[in-house]
Amino acid sequence: MNHIELHYSLQKGDFKLEVDTRIPAVGITGVFGESGSGKTTLLRCIAGLEVPTNGDLRPVHQRRIGYVFQESQLFPHLTVQKNLEYGRRRNPDARRSIAEFASILEVDRLLDRSVSDLSGGEAQRVCIARVLCQEPQLILMDEPLSALDTRRRSNMLPYLDRLHAETSVPIVYVSHNIDEICRLSDHLVLLDNGKVVAEGCLQETLARIDLPQLSGENAGAVLEAKQSRYDAEFDLSLFEFPGGELWVPGRQDTTIARLRISAGDISLSRTSAESSTILNILPAVIEETVAETASTQLVRVRLGASFLVARITRRSLHELKLQVGDNVFAQIKSVTVRY
């Protein structure tokens, strides 16, 4: 598989960015980190908007790297159509038609509009379409949904899925929202204080419990699952994943889904509680445990080829004498479905 090399070092006041890694040249690479961890600075180095002390020194306009900013940066003196043409006219190798990209993001009906008449979501869609029309070799997205409200944000996500499915351009997606990252990325780069602290395939990296950046609210695993059945009587959908099955409330109109299970929504027991109200009780093996806080412990369990992360109290760990290699039952209280 082809890779994109990322080697940048940059000193900016007290902050130092020191990145030395490679990411796959396909799919979406999520870059996750707290604000101030250097996510945007890394993107700006890749684009050439910051000049790093080492690394690529070509001028920005020769790089063919598309950049989607946090807030739409459409040109207000041009119509939507002219905005879409702007980058494309400057790339002599552009082959595909504007209409093709406009339809992926459903901006075809906005072409004659003035930029000032667009809603926030529409403007951001046009921005993404404009970057696509330029036919870049790599697309950088800097929290493209952060300027939108929750409803518009969830409306945008299907477009990003389509983008993923219908184009082969690799995307680097920066966010401090773990849900967005879980939903969209295939690969994960974890950034902290200007350095890459972890990097790898999304599922495996999220299942790590030794990283402080993935503790607290961010602790939890993602399963790649397939819907196998819908139970109309109780309105439940059954999802299969490599290592088990999970019931999810409601009818889910998707076949392939990502299921996100937060560490706090899993409890562990030695025996299978037959008369429990919890629907999903799955046999698992303890792989690793790490103290999270003075009172809590993160436990990684394996179910076949998949992993889950559970948060339990240190007292329970002690009382149940849980140890690596033990067989336990993971009781899953709730599952978030991410298409």
Add this chain to the structure above:
Amino acid sequence: MDIAPLWLSLQLAFVTTMLLIFLGAPLAWWLSQSRSRWQPIVQAIVAMPIVLPPTVLGFYLLIVLGPEGAIGSWWVRLTGDTLTFSFVGLVIASCVYSLPFAVQPMQNAFESLSRSQLEAAWTLGASKLDAFFSVIVPLSLRGFISAIVLAFAHTLGEFGVVLMIGGNIPGESRVVSIAIYEHVETLNFAAAHRLSLVLILFAFVILLGMFLINRRWQSR
């Protein structure tokens, strides 16, 4: 009516405005973007003609542009003519005198642009020069129009500097403000009225036009 001084003034204002837009735009851009410690110093020098009496400017321009001066002597060697008391000399003097009126509106317009919009243009494949003409200039159009109107009107009303370095040579340096002054001095009030009224009307129309354009753009 005394049409020749009016015509000369219009020519002077036109040439000066053109030069100031082309030379002033890069200067205004630098002033708007630079974080150099020289920036405030250059900024102050550019603004000087607003506060200095035209006689002071005219006095030093006379020395520099005169046949013994740094620029004037070079000009004499190059062309055989003196710069002072010539149209070219007036153009140079007007450029200095009206510089802040052209640079400041452009600089304000450049400062109000968002940096990200410029960066978006670069990432879309536009070189710096390309982005300047395809994004910065269209988005700063109001600043450019203000600069053109103010530089033009200001040059048209120039008096003290012309008097110091241009004198009163018909067809060469006898601009409309000098002509009015001379008509008043010789008590030819009727001729002074005619030229003055033309200038008043002109100033009103040009300023009204500018404010109307600004208002239409604001409501958009």
